[in-house]
Amino acid sequence: MKGAEIEAKILKAEGIEFITLYPDVELINTAAREGIRTIMPRKERVAADIANGVSRVSNGRKIGVCAMQPGAGIQNAYAGVAQAWADSSPILVLPDVTPRRLLRTFPCYNAYDSYRNIAKWADTILFADQIPDMLRRAFTVLRSGRPGPVVLEVPEDVARENLDDFQVRYQPVKGWKSAADARDVEVAVRALRAAKTPIIYAGQGVLYAEAWDELTELSELLQIPVLTTMTGKSAFPENHPLALGVAAHVCTPAAKHFLAKADLVFAVGAGLSRHWMQAPIPSGKTILQLTNCEYDIGKGYPVDHAVLGDAKLVLRQMIDAVHEGPRTGVKEALVEEVAGKKREWLDEWTPLLTSGEVPINPLRVIWDLMQTVDRENTIVTAESGKPRDHGSTTYEVVTPRGYLGFGHTTTLGFTLGCAMGAKLAKPEKLVVNIMGDGAFGMVGMDVETAVREKIPILTIILNNATLSTIGGFPDAHKLYAMGAMSGNYAGVAEALGAYGQRVEKPDEVIPAIKRAVKSVHSGRSALIECITKLETKVSR
Known part of the structure; x- marks a missing residue:
């Protein structure tokens, strides 16, 4: 039995239903043969973000697992694992790395030294017969105490190492918790x-x-x-x-x-x-x-x-x-x-929440979303920057994990992968990610992942044709249009196989949401591109 086969059998025993990975990884075929669904995003960072969404929305009852190839693969995943670390999300990262003889030698990438600062536990599996013990420790760490990512390097020769007559004896880990003194x-x-x-x-x-x-x-x-x-x-x-x-x-x-x-x-x-x-x-x-x-x-x-x-x-x-x-x-x-303080907030913000401005006020989009969807059966997450600033104080959540807040590090584009992970873990829910045009530029091609992998989610882009941080560099913006962006993102979504629509008037927002939700419920991911103004006012 090869090392990668041992990995797959243990992951199956631990109830892992899917793994996000980008080829070439030794685990791909062995996981598939064990009945574990293999999901390929467009980039490794999104693989980590999907795993994060799985773990987060299920409160760690399901552990998101991602894997990637040596060198560039694990390097590309860094931002996604850093997000999981900063937000205490329990994901398991299983990168293939260079064979043991080349570990820690230039120019081979040293994943352990890079990742141990953004992992609850990081280590290297040096022998195939270590795999059961190392994965047992990994799941114990993932399911006990403060959550956080675990990174276990798997040298390629360990994954390929063949152990004659090896029997996997493994008892799944439940995790431990304690009451107080x-x-x-x-x-x-x-x-x-x-x-x-x-x-x-x-x-x-x-x-x-x-x-x-x-x-x-x-x-x-x-x-x-x-x-x-x-x-x-x-x-x-x-x-x-x-x-x-x-x-x-x-x-x-x-x-x-x-x-x-x-x-x-x-x-x-x-x-x-x-x-x-x-x-x-x-x-x-x-x-x-x-x-x-x-x-x-x-x-x-x-x-x-x-x-x-x-x-x-x-x-x-x-x-x-x-x-x-x-x-x-x-x-x-x-x-x-x-109640008086809530009325005070509504009195101040209702003119923006119901604004008839053109371009559309982004707060109107979030407000209309909240009035349209069944919040008991919807999961929303809002992207770094103004979508998160506005969404966290505007969207009234009524059920646990009905909103996935994040932000101890602010990786633009996180919400797209997170939404896919949430949908995988909770397929019965409508999952919505709200993002700006800057964030879409980071990960937009992974709309195709949602389409190809049949993970129907709703993406709402608040397209103000700029970065919300332009106030910090006015001279560069004036002289060289620093921060300005353009694009037809609904058209991009359509080209990638999703249902796409562009909304330019505020009274079109609710009908567009209803059409998009209908598409999602039919199994086809949808993207609404709302042409918005740059709204810098936030609730403080």
Whole structure:
């Protein structure tokens, strides 16, 4: 049995249904023979982005796997793996690398040294009979603790190594999690009860723990309003009376107001990094942090109380402890205060959300999308730059993973592959990615991947014919048109086999969305190119 055959059998045992890869990879044929679907994107970075979407939308229950050839293949994948690392997404990367005799020798690319800084674990499989042990460790790391990518180099001669009479003895890994120290739970609940104006600061750890029901229950029991991070968006239903929306580098008025007012911030499943994408926590707050990663504690802010454990298990412990004490009734004044801040936002933004401007205001597109689709059965992700800035505060998500927020690194074009991965993991959902024309320029040919591989998604391009960052280089823009772009992207989509349409007037947006959704439901990917203005106003 060859090394690549051992790999494939173990991946099959672990429930892997598909692998994204770009030839030539030793795993291709062996995976196919095991019944694992092999999916070929147009570039290796998108292979990693598809794997990311699979893992993210399934909360790690399904692990996205990608593979690529030595040298240029693994080099091209770097941005995709870096995105998974920055956003703590558990993907398995299995690059072929040069034979063992040539490892770490110039000019052969040294993937291990390059990738170990953007992986939860990186290593090299040096012998074929090591493969079961190394993959067992990989899946243990992927399914336990803070999520993140694992990169295992497979030298070509290891993949081809033939082991006579080798029997694969492998037990799939379930992953491990733990509840918290009872004393820490007691201290945390006491602190929440003692606080006068607490808020919950929910991160994507809530989503990976699938702890959204527990989060809602605790919020309602103690009448504590909830904001989410960018990656945590959808951990709490944004139509809930205690929902504050997103607090990141963009922010809803409700989140901003209550974060400033809070005397205690309870971070649940959030690392509390000091990062430009995160909303800073003002000084003078008591900070309580629940995380499954000890490296998070005190990383960005001094923490007054910490609880280490899985968000779902720990929140259940806290709920049980709350039930042992006095009950908190509905705080009508608090609910009205939250509602007032939401009305304040709508009063300010409705003229843009319903604007009749030509070119179309991009906020009108996002608003019309939200009014048109069945949000309970739709997954939306919005691209780096203004699509994400506008989408994260405008699109009201009502179901867990109904919105895939990202951004700790900002790889333009991520959402196209991510949307394909989400659709593979949740084929019953309508999956929509919103991107700008700059992002489409990075990955647009992979519309053909969605068509060829029969992964029907809806792409909406907000085409303002420029990069939204032109304000940072006005002289180059004026003298040399730096940042200006052009193209008929709906025509490109049609040429690649998708249903494409160009929309130039705001009253055409909803009919176009309905036609595109119909196409997607019929099995054909669709792309709507909306000709928009450059809208620089964002909610802060």
